[in-house]
Amino acid sequence: MMSVSTARRHTAAGPPPVVLATPHKRRSFRAWRSGDGLSAILFAVPALLIFGYFSWIPIVRGVVMSFQQNNFVSAATWVGLKNFSYVFRDPLLGTATLNTIWFTVLALILGFPIPLFLAVFMAELRRRRAIYNVLAYLPVVIPPVASILLWKTFYDPSSGGLFNTVLHLFGIGPFGWLNSPAAAMPSIVIEATWASAGSTVIIYLAALTSVRTELYEAAELDGASIARRIWHITLPQIRGVILIMILLQVIGTMQVFTEPFVFTGGGPDNATITLLLLIYRYAFINVNYGAATALSVILALSLAVISAVYQLLTRRLSER
Amino acid sequence: MKKIQTLRVPVLIAISGLLIASATACTSTASPADSGRVTITVGNQPTSDQTASRAVFDQQVKTFEAANPTITVKATTTLFDATTSQTMLAGGNLPDVLQLPFTELQTPIARKQLADITAQIDQLSLKSTLNPATLAIAQDASKKIYGIPVGAYAVGLNYNRALFSRAGLDPNSPPKTWSEVQADARTISEKTGATGFAQMSNQNCGGWMFTAMTYDFGGTLENSKGTAATFANTSAAADALSLIHTMKWDDKSMGSQNLYDCTSIQQDFAAGKIGMYLKAPDDYNNSIVQYKMNPKDFGAAGMPTYNGTRASTLTGGSVAVVSPKATDAQKLAAVKWIDYEYLSQYTDKAVAVSFAKASLADSAPVAVPGLPVVSAAAYKTYFGWIAPYNNVPVSNFDPYINALPTVKLVPEPANSAQQVYASLDSIIQNVLTNKGADVKTLLKTAQSTVTSQLAQ
Numbered sequence: 123m124m125s126v127s128t129a130r131r132h133t134a135a136g137p138p139p140v141v142l143a144t145p146h147k148r149r150s151f152r153a154w155r156s157g158d159g160l161s162a163i164l165f166a167v168p169a170l171l172i173f174g175y176f177s178w179i180p181i182v183r184g185v186v187m188s189f190q191q192n193n194f195v196s197a198a199t200w201v202g203l204k205n206f207s208y209v210f211r212d213p214l215l216g217t218a219t220l221n222t223i224w225f226t227v228l229a230l231i232l233g234f235p236i237p238l239f240l241a242v243f244m245a246e247l248r249r250r251r252a253i254y255n256v257l258a259y260l261p262v263v264i265p266p267v268a269s270i271l272l273w274k275t276f277y278d279p280s281s282g283g284l285f286n287t288v289l290h291l292f293g294i295g296p297f298g299w300l301n302s303p304a305a306a307m308p309s310i311v312i313e314a315t316w317a318s319a320g321s322t323v324i325i326y327l328a329a330l331t332s333v334r335t336e337l338y339e340a341a342e343l344d345g346a347s348i349a350r351r352i353w354h355i356t357l358p359q360i361r362g363v364i365l366i367m368i369l370l371q372v373i374g375t376m377q378v379f380t381e382p383f384v385f386t387g388g389g390p391d392n393a394t395i396t397l398l399l400l401i402y403r404y405a406f407i408n409v410n411y412g413a414a415t416a417l418s419v420i421l422a423l424s425l426a427v428i429s430a431v432y433q434l435l436t437r438r439l440s441e442r
Numbered sequence: 443m444k445k446i447q448t449l450r451v452p453v454l455i456a457i458s459g460l461l462i463a464s465a466t467a468c469t470s471t472a473s474p475a476d477s478g479r480v481t482i483t484v485g486n487q488p489t490s491d492q493t494a495s496r497a498v499f500d501q502q503v504k505t506f507e508a509a510n511p512t513i514t515v516k517a518t519t520t521l522f523d524a525t526t527s528q529t530m531l532a533g534g535n536l537p538d539v540l541q542l543p544f545t546e547l548q549t550p551i552a553r554k555q556l557a558d559i560t561a562q563i564d565q566l567s568l569k570s571t572l573n574p575a576t577l578a579i580a581q582d583a584s585k586k587i588y589g590i591p592v593g594a595y596a597v598g599l600n601y602n603r604a605l606f607s608r609a610g611l612d613p614n615s616p617p618k619t620w621s622e623v624q625a626d627a628r629t630i631s632e633k634t635g636a637t638g639f640a641q642m643s644n645q646n647c648g649g650w651m652f653t654a655m656t657y658d659f660g661g662t663l664e665n666s667k668g669t670a671a672t673f674a675n676t677s678a679a680a681d682a683l684s685l686i687h688t689m690k691w692d693d694k695s696m697g698s699q700n701l702y703d704c705t706s707i708q709q710d711f712a713a714g715k716i717g718m719y720l721k722a723p724d725d726y727n728n729s730i731v732q733y734k735m736n737p738k739d740f741g742a743a744g745m746p747t748y749n750g751t752r753a754s755t756l757t758g759g760s761v762a763v764v765s766p767k768a769t770d771a772q773k774l775a776a777v778k779w780i781d782y783e784y785l786s787q788y789t790d791k792a793v794a795v796s797f798a799k800a801s802l803a804d805s806a807p808v809a810v811p812g813l814p815v816v817s818a819a820a821y822k823t824y825f826g827w828i829a830p831y832n833n834v835p836v837s838n839f840d841p842y843i844n845a846l847p848t849v850k851l852v853p854e855p856a857n858s859a860q861q862v863y864a865s866l867d868s869i870i871q872n873v874l875t876n877k878g879a880d881v882k883t884l885l886k887t888a889q890s891t892v893t894s895q896l897a898q
Contacts, residue, residue, distance in 0.1 A: 193553040193554060193555055194528060194531045194532035194555070195531070195553075195554055195555055195766045195767070196554065211894070212895075213891055278699075279698040279699055279700070280697070280698045280699070281698075296698070298698070298700070298875070300701065301698065301699065301700040301701055301875065302875060303875055303876075386644070386701055387644040387645045387701070387703065387867075389643065389644055389700075389701050389867065389868065389871045390643075390700055390701060390871040390872075390874070390875045391868050391871040391872040391875060391876070392868050392871075403864065405528075406525050406528070407646065407860045407861070407864060408549075408858065408860060408861050409528065409549050409550075409553060411528075
């Protein structure tokens, strides 16, 4: 029999002492080449080339383009900060920023607890867990555009729409859903949560397998309720994963594009226009690649700052 | 094991070498063409599922090459796409000849992304055969020509003849004024439960059609130089928005869907959910082929008049353009190809009949009446040639065709039309979702924003 306190003491004892490696002797080039050095580099070359060609070069080119005006026919001209000033003077920038933050907040409120709850619930199951795994993950394998178009029919604003028909049975509605400036964003978030919760559930489930069962057994013997076991054991044990998932979710939701693009095109009355949708409009509607890349650079820098601040704020929490 | 290790390094070097080679291959340049011969790539080749049309197109290529032995034509199924054509242009992969919608034309002209083909058109004496009203759309302020209109239309009123009948209205007598549109929309909604009149408001389609409505109400979108927005300077746009507001909130004849774009409005129209909407008659093609509407139910009428004044409307269509990277010889070959491929059916009966038969074999609409790109006489003769093969109920378009000579045709705003349309989209959405919308303030605010964008 082991109580929670003894289990904690055991954990606090820490891992066995690490045996320090002996200092490396400087190897000759010949020894390095005949060893694994050369082949390691050669193994890395394809990945570096592909990563550089398809990822880093476009990133650098994007940053360069944000200071240029380019029609892809004649040589690009340098325009300094003109593209950035264009973006900052666009009245839609404020709307798009607030909408993006609103989407992120709503997605966090809905999208953070639901997968966590589902994962904990599924981890507690003794039977048919595989079925629940499949059910949770199924929306993820449906192509995003297909699922959005499907939900678009659910959100039909007429009284014959699926959701409105169901709600009518209870004497509620009909609602405008995507056609109402107030309801459009929450409607999009509901679909987005449904579509992506499965991936998060799987990650949380994997994290939950690392929580040692003896902790639960001890707590159970001490008479702790399920809620207390989750609060005092489960959540602290997967704290690191939760913090990373929140960061990834914030970065992901700040870049939301597909849902508002397909659902509403940014409407009604710009109620769902997001920063990425604005970038799309600059590039493909206004054919202003300078402004599009300038806003992309601004967004990337903002996300980098948010990530750094978040990491600083949560470092102590995740190390606890 | 040792053997595997010794093989590992050369294999990795080979893989790395291949990758480097493939990367550098992307930047290699094509070898120069043989002197005297010229090769052009042409887009808009029918896809392989359109068997008969593809066969006719490929035969056209062979016939053209036989008649022009120094020209080689490479056909591709590439179509214009706003999201990919810019990158294809940047990568040098855009075909030398491609069709663009009128709506997309002014931006690439302004950005010098299209070839000036004025000299080639003059050299081949093509100008006299083209309709000057539609050719004007492919010209800039200095009258340089950047494309040849190959299909044109003027915005009108599409209506569902079956819904008109169900509502007790005469499908052969569609509304001719906006007051009649309002009254008929109310009747359709009351008698059938369908949306009487629908207005697009999304993906710039709302602004696009509202531009036609603003013209019709006597307004303009921009000044003649395209340096300032003008839609709030007169009461035209405000009157048009007020009418939409009344139909939506007082008459309740505009249904519950407030976010129609060009595609979704066609879907609901074909499904019998919409009585009338503004668009061109060539929506017939998608409504019948893709959305399976009964051809007999599709009706097209002219732009309704406002307050007894002459109707005005927006013109549109498609223009065959030439890549800015084409050489002078390629430009001349491209213009010859455009003339042969797109215009010869109006002057050569055999070509017209072969095209008509191919469309019929593919169960595609043969010829939808619209605004001609050639002279009215040539257009009439053409419809006579293909009459035995035409599967389109041409008489359903009589109200549109009969109204056409009386309608004033106005081209798109000269500068950044898509930005203007995007601003108008959100105004229409506001009117459709906000009962207390203040149309004059909305228009003034949007005009000031658009003007500041046009000035940049």
